[in-house]
Amino acid sequence: MKKLLRFITCGNVDDGKSTLIGHLLYESKLLFADQEKALELDSKVGSRGGEIDYALLLDGLLAEREQGITIDVAYRYFTTDERSFIVADTPGHEEYTRNMAVGASFAELAILLVDATKGITVQTKRHARICALMGIRHIVVAVNKMDLVNFEQQRFEAIKRDFLTLATTLDFSTIQVIPVSATNGDNIITASAATPWYEELALLPYLEAINVEEDALATFTLPIQRVSRPNQDFRGFQGQIESGRIAVGDEIIALPSNERAIVKQILVTDRTEQEAVAGQPVTVQLSKEVDVSRGCVLTTDTTLTTAQKFTAHVLVLDTEPLVIGKNYLCKIGTQTIAGVITAITHKINIENGDLVAAESLQKNELAECTIALAEPVIMSTFNTHHTLGSFILIDRLTHMTAACGVIQNLEQTTSIFAQQTTVTAAIREAQKQQRALTLWFTGLSGAGKSTLANEVEKRLVLLGHHTMLLDGDNLRLGLNKNLAFDEASRSENNRRIAEVAKLLNEAGLITLAACISPLEQDRKQAQNIIGEAYIEIFISTPLTTCESRDTKGLYAKARQQEIEAFTGISSPYETPKKPHIIVDTTSLSIEQATDKIMRALASYL
Template sequence: MTELTRYERPLLKFITCGSVDDGKSTLIGNILYNSKLLYSDQIESLKTESLNGSCDGELDYSLLLDGLLAEREQGITIDVAYRYFSTKKRSFIVADLPGHEEYTRNMAVGASFADLAIILIDASKGVLIQTKRHARICTLMGIRHFVFAVNKMDLLGFDEKRFNDISSDIARLSEELSLQEYTLIPLSAKSGDNVISRSPNTPWYDGKSLIEYLEDTDTSGDNEETGFYLPVQRVCRPNQFFRGFQGQIESGELHVGDELTVLPTGETARVKQIFSGFNEVELAGRGMPVTVSLDREVDVSRGSVFTRATQDDSITVAREITGTILWTDDEKFNIHKDYLIKLGTSQIYAQVKSIEYTVDVNTGEHIATDELSKNEIAVCRISFIDSVAVSEFNRHRTLGEFILIDRVSNMTAACGIVNAIHDSDGKREYTPQNVRLHLLRQKSGVFNFGGLGSTADQETLGRLAGEVEQKLLQQGRLVYYYRNTGAEVSREVLRSLTESGIIVLTVKASPESAEYVKDLDPALENTGTDSIVKFIAEQTAYEL
C-alpha cells in the first residue's frame, strides 16, 4: 500500500480542554515528542528549559505549547496555541485551550474551529464544574465527537475502579447533553501510557490508544448541509463593465445559468459567470471562494446571501430569533443595551429583548433570571434592527452562529447559536418622527434631579447628576447634563433638546416645561447613582 502524502491525508481539527492543571499542554507536547515530530533544536531547547521547570528535571512537555512568559511562570495555559502534526494515516491541527475560568472566552474561540474535543479529566479530582462547562460550550459550538481523557492514572496506580466511577459520571453528562459520540481513554500524559500506543499498565482497558482513536474516527459527515447558499463578503467592481459578488460557497454547487434568490431582498437573477481566482469556471462547489456575476442588476451587498430559487425554507429572512449564548463580557448583561450582531457576513444592530433562562453548569437546571454574568450560558430572545438571512444552527452552521459585540467598547460580549427563528414583519419603515430614535437607539427625555427632595442642596444634586451623566455615557447613551447654575432651564431649551433625541439631566427646570420633564422619584435620592442610572435607562430604552 502506497503511503499517503501529507496533502492526501484526511485532516482532523481537534482541541484539548478541561480544568486547570489537567495536563492539556503536556498531552499535546508528549504526542509531538514521541511521534518524532520535533526538530533537533526544539528537542535540545526542551531538555534545557525542563531543567528549570517543575518536573524534577524530567522533560516538561507543556513547554512546547505554553509560549507566553506568564504561562510558564504560572504553569497554566492562557492563550490558544495551535499546532500542526501528521501521522502516516492522517493530518491534524490541534488547539490547546486554556482551562482557567477567567479565559473561557479564549476557550470558546478555539472550540469554534474544531471537529472533535479532547476533554482531560484529572483522575484524582474526577469530573469538575469546569469540565462540565467546557463540554457544554463544545456542544454549543457544534462539536459532536468527544474524547474524555482520564489523565494522571499513574498517580493512582492505574486504578480500574476509579476509571469506572468517572465513566459513570461521564455517562450521565453525555445523556444530559445528548452527545452524539464519545469515548473514554485512561492515560498518563507525562509518561505516555495509552497516548501513542496501548499501555501494559491498563490490561483492563480494551480500547484504542488516543492517537489510534484520532486516526480512525470519522467526522466527514458532521458538516454536510442540504441545499446551496453563498454569503456575500464583498462586491467587486474593478471597472464600469464588471460587477461581481465574492464569497465562499458554504453548501451545495453552483453552475452557470442557475437561477438564484438574493436574501433578504427576495430578488432573483441568473448566474452569468463564475470565477475561481482569475479562472472562469462553469461549476463551483462547497468550500470554494468564488466571484459571481449575474445577468441583471439586483440589490446585493455584504451580508446578502445567494440561495437556490427553488430551495426549501431552511434559510429565511427574519428580525427576531431565540438563541443560546455564552456571555463572555466582564460587564454584566444589560437588558437595555444595544449590540452589534455578526451573523454570517452581515453585521447590524441588535438587542437582547429577554432572557428566557440560564443553564446551571453543574446540574443542567434551567433557572429563570433577568441577570447574566461572565461565563454563564443562557437562552435569550434577540431582535435585529432590520431583516437578515438566518438559519437554525443545526441546519446551516454559518448562518446559525453569531457573536454580539459591544458597540461602545467593540469587545465581544457573547457568542451563540440560533435555536429558533420567529416570524418577521419585513423591513422596518422609518417616519420623520422616529428617524432620530432609530439613529440614536434611545428615547429622549428630561430628568429633573430637583425632584429628588429638599434634603440635598443644588450643588450636591448637581454633583450627583454629573456622576449619572458619566455612567450613562459609558453605556453608550447620548446624554447631556444642562448645568444651569441656579437659573431655571426654559421650556424652549428643553423642547429643542428633547426633539433632538438627547437624554437631558437638569437640577432646576422651569414649571411651564412640565410636559417635557420627569421629576426623579424622591425614593431614589439615597439609593446611589446605579439605581438612578437604571431608572433613566429603563425610561429611555429603545426596542428594536
Template sequence: MIAIPLEHCGTANFSKNLLRFLTCGSVDDGKSTLIGRLLYDSRMISDDQLAALERDSRRHGTTGDIDLSLLVDGLEAEREQRITIDVAYRYFRTPGRSFIVADTPGHEQYTRNMATGASNSSLAVILIDARKGVLVQTKRHSYICSLLGIRHIVLAVNKIDLVDFSKNAFNCVISDYTTFATKLNFISIVPIPISARFGDNVTMRSGNMPWYTGPTLVEYLEQVDTEMDLEDKPFRFPVQWVNRSDLDFRGFSGTVVSGRIRRRDSVVVAASNLESQVRRLVTADGDLDEAVAGDAVTIVLTDEIDVARGDLIVEPLARPTVADQCAAHILWMSVDPLLPGRSYLLRIGTQWKPAIVTAIKHKIDPNTLEHLAARTLELNEIGFCNIATSGSITFDPYEENGSTGAFILVDRFTHETSAAGMISFGLRRAANIHHESLAVDKAGRAALKHQTPTILWFTGLSGSGKSTIAKLVERKLHEAGHHTYMLDGDNLRQGLSRDLGFTDTDRVENIRRVGEVAKLFIDAGLIVLCSFISPFRAERRMVRELVQAEEFVEIFVDAPLEECIRRDPKRLYAKVKAGLIKNFTGFDSPYEPPENPELHLDTTSADAEMSARRVVDHLRQAGIIF
C-alpha cells in the same frame, strides 16, 4: 507519528483524511501538556527545539523534568502564568490520519478563545483532572461544544498517575460527567484514562492500568468517523465578490459552503427570488463541470440578474429562511454587557446588517443547564435571545447548516467582536405588516410650516441646564412662528416609559422609544426638542441614524459634575449621596460625552439665555429655520 508544518499540509491526501479537533476543559487540566506529548512522541522535533525546550523547562517548567506544555504555550505571558491564553494550532499526522488540533484556554476569562477553536472542530477532547473531577468550566466548555455542533467527545481523564491509576477515580469522573452530559446532544462520549506527562494511553498503551482495555487516545482519533457530509446538504454559496474582470465577464466569486452545483443547474438568489442557470464554474485552473462543498469558484449565470456581495445563491427546491427576526443562542464575548435595544452590526456569512437584541428569553447556568431570567448578558454568559435586523437576512438553523446559521455581533464603535451566535429559527411575527404610504408626506408638511423638520438633541448631566435651555429655545421658535414639540425625560417616564427604571438596559430602551417618537414628529414636519441625559454614545448615534443626516443636531450641554452637584435643581444629588437613588449618571452609572456635537454649550461660562440664542443662531445658519 510525524509532526509536519502547516505549509506541508495542503496535499490532497492530507485534506481527505483530516480530523480537526480541540482540547478543552478547566485551567491546569493538562491540555497543553497533552498536545506537547503528541508532538514529542513523534520523535520529529529537531535537536535545537529540544535544546530550547530543556532551557525553557528549567526557567518556566513545573514538573522538574521536560515540560511538554511549553511546546504549545508560546506566549511569554502564558509561560509566566502557566496558563493558555490564546488558541494554539498544531499540525501532525500518524500513519492512519492527519490532524489539526486547537489547544484552547481553560480560564473563564478566555472562554471566547475556546469558542473560536471549537467553531472549526468536529471533535473535542475534554480533559478532566482525575483529582478534581468535573468542574464548572468543564461543563461550560461542554455546553459550548454542544451549541457549536460538536457531536463527538473524548473524555480524557488526565493525571491518572496522581491517583495511583485508580479505576474507581476514573469511574467516578465518568459517572459525574455522563450524568451532566445527558442533557446535551452528543452522539458519542468515549472515556480514556491518560497521563499526558508520562504518556500513559496517549500514543502507547499503559502497563499501569491493566483494568482499562479500550483504545489509546491516538488509536481512537485515527478511527473515529466525524464526517458531516457537507456535500449532501442543500447547496449554499455566499457571494464574496462580484467579479468583473472585463466588460464581457460577470461572475460571482466565493466558496461553496455546502452541497454541490453543476453546469446548467438552476439556482436562485435567496433574498430576491431571482432565478437563473449556471453557465460556467470558473477556477484559476480552468472550468469545472461540478463544484462541491469547500471549492472556491466563480459562478457565471446565463441571465443578467441582480446579485451583490452578501447574497446567498441556493438551489430552488431547498431554500433557506429569509427574515428580519430570529431566535438564537448568544455567547457574549465583550467586557461591556449586552444591552437589549442597543444597535450592533450582525455578520452572517458575507452579509452585514445593523441589529438589536430585542429580548433575552433566558440565560443558561453552565453548571446545571437551567434557564434563568436575565435582562442582560455579562462576559462569557450564554443566553437565548430574539434578534431583529434592519433588513432581511438569509440563514439556515445552525443545527442544519453551521456555515449559514452562525453569526457574530460587532460593536459599532470599537469594531470588536461582541458575541458569537447560533440561529435556532426565524421569527415571522410581522409578516402581514407593510409600510403604508400616506396622502401627505414629510416634505409637504414641512413646506406648510416653512421650516426643515429637525431633532434638537440636548444631552448632558443632570443639572447641566439641558431642560432650561431647551425650553428657552422652544419659546423663541414658537414666538417666531415655528412649529415645535418638546420631549422631556421626566414627562415621558410618566407615560411611555413608566415601566422602565434606570439601569443601563432600561436607559437604552428609553432612548430607543424616544428616538422612534421623535422620528414620527420629524415625519409630521416639526422641530422636536429632546432633553435627555442619554448617557451612551451608541444610543445617540442610533437616534441620529433613524433620520436624515441634516435632520439631527446634537447639542452637548456641558457642566462639570461638581457644578451640577452645586446647582442640584431637583435635589437629586442630595438623594444620591444619602443612598436613596441608585444607577445615577455621574456616580454609579457612566456618562459618555459627545465627541463631535454640532453645538457645545459650556453653561459655566454662558447663561441659559446666551446658550439658547446660540442654538437659534445655529438653526438659522444651517437653514433649518428662515
C-alpha cells in the same frame, strides 16, 4: 488528499492538556529537529527537574511558562500517514473561558481532559457544555494522570459513569473515554501495558480513525463579504462558500431581495473555475444585475428566510453582565445589526443542568435568551446551518465581545400584518403641497438643538409648511417618562421618537426632532425607521462652548457626579459620520445659524 480533523483540548486547569498534545507530537516524531532540540534545552530549566516538559511545546507565552498554565489558544498543525490535524490547545482556567470558546468554535472534535485524582469538576462540566453549545458532536474524554491512581480500573470506570451521566443532557454523537498518562505516554500513541483492562484504541489511532464528516448540505450558501467592482465591465460578489457547491450555469437566489440569476463566472483567487465547493473563498459573477451588498446571501436554499426575533443559547464572555433591555451589536454571518435582549428564559446550572430563573447574566454563565433585532436579517437555526445560526453580541460602547450564541428557534410574526389605508402618505403630502421630512437635530446638551429646531419651525410655518416639533425633554415628560437614562433606555427613547416621527411623516407633516441621540447606531436605527425622509442635522458646537453656556446647570452637576452617564462628561457622544447638514453655533447668531440650515434645506423641501 488526507482528510483533515480539527480538534481542541479542553478541561480544568492543570489537567495536562498541553502536556498531552506535546507528548503526542514528540513521540510521533512530528517535530522539526530544531523544535525537538529547543524543547530539550528549555526543559532543563523547567519545573520537572530536567525531564522533558512536553507542555512547553504549546505554552509559548512567558506568562504561561511562569505560571505553568495555558492562557491563550495555541494552534498546531501536524500530519500522520493516515490523517492531517489542526489542534487548538485551549486554556482551562475559568478566567480564560472566552479563549476556550474561541477554540471550540472551529473544531469538529474535542479532547476533554479529566484529572483521575479529582474526577469531574465544575470546569469539566462547563467545558463539556460549551463544546455542545459550539456544535462539537464528537468528544474524547481523556482520563489523565492514571499513573497517580496506580491505573485502577475502578477509578476509571467511576469517572466514565459520571461523564456519561452528564452527557445525557448534551447532544454528542460519539463519546470515547480513554485512560492516559500524558507525562508517561500511556495510551497516547500505542496501547499501554499498564491498562490491560482497556481494550480499545489508544488516542492517536482513535483520532486517525474517527469519522466526523456530516452529511453535506445539498444547498449552496454564500454569505457576501464584499462586492468587487474594479471597472464598469465587472461586478463580482465575494465571500466563503459555507455549504454545498456551485457551478457555472446554476441558478441562485439572492437574499433578501429574492431575485434569481444564473452564475456566469466563478473565480477562486485569480483562477477561473467551472465549480466551487464549501470552504473555498470565491468571487461569483452573475448573468444580470441584482440587489446584493455585504450581509446578503447567495443560495439555492428556497427555505432560507429572514427573521427579526429569535431564541438562542448564549455564553457570556464579558465582565459586564448581560441584561434585559440593553442594546448590543449582533453579528450573524457577515451581517452586523443593532439588537436587544428582550427576555432571559433561564440560565443553566453548570453543576447539574437545572434551569434557573435570572434577570441578568454574569461572565461564563450559560443561558437561553430571546433577542430582537432592529430589522429582519437572513438567519437560520444552528442545527440547520452553523454559519447563519450562530452569532456574537458586541458591546456598543467598549466594542468587547459580550456573548456568543447559537440560534434555537426563529420567531416569525404571522398574526400581525400591516394594514393598508385608502388615504396614503402620498395623498396627505399632496393635500398639504409639501414633502414630508424628519429633520433630526443631534448634538451635545447646550449645543443649540432645541433653539434652532424652534427657529427653523417658525421659518417653515411662515413659508406655509405644516410642521410638528418633537423635543426630547418634552417627550420625557409624557410618552417617554417611564424611561431611565441608562444606555438601553436612551436607545429606546430615540427609537420611540423615530417611530412617532415616521407616523407624523405619514400624516404629511414636516417633523423636527431635537434629541441628543449620542450613539451612531441609534441614529442609524432612526434613519432605518424613518427612511428617505430622514435628514440629519449635526449641531457640532464643541464641548467647551456647550459647557460654558450650561443654561440648565447640567454640566456642573455632572462634574460633581450628581448626574450619572451625562453625555460629553461621563458618557460618550459619537460624532455623526455623514450628516446632511452641519452647523457650529460657537460664532454664529441664532439668525445666522437658522439661515444656514434653511439654505441647506432648500433642496429637500
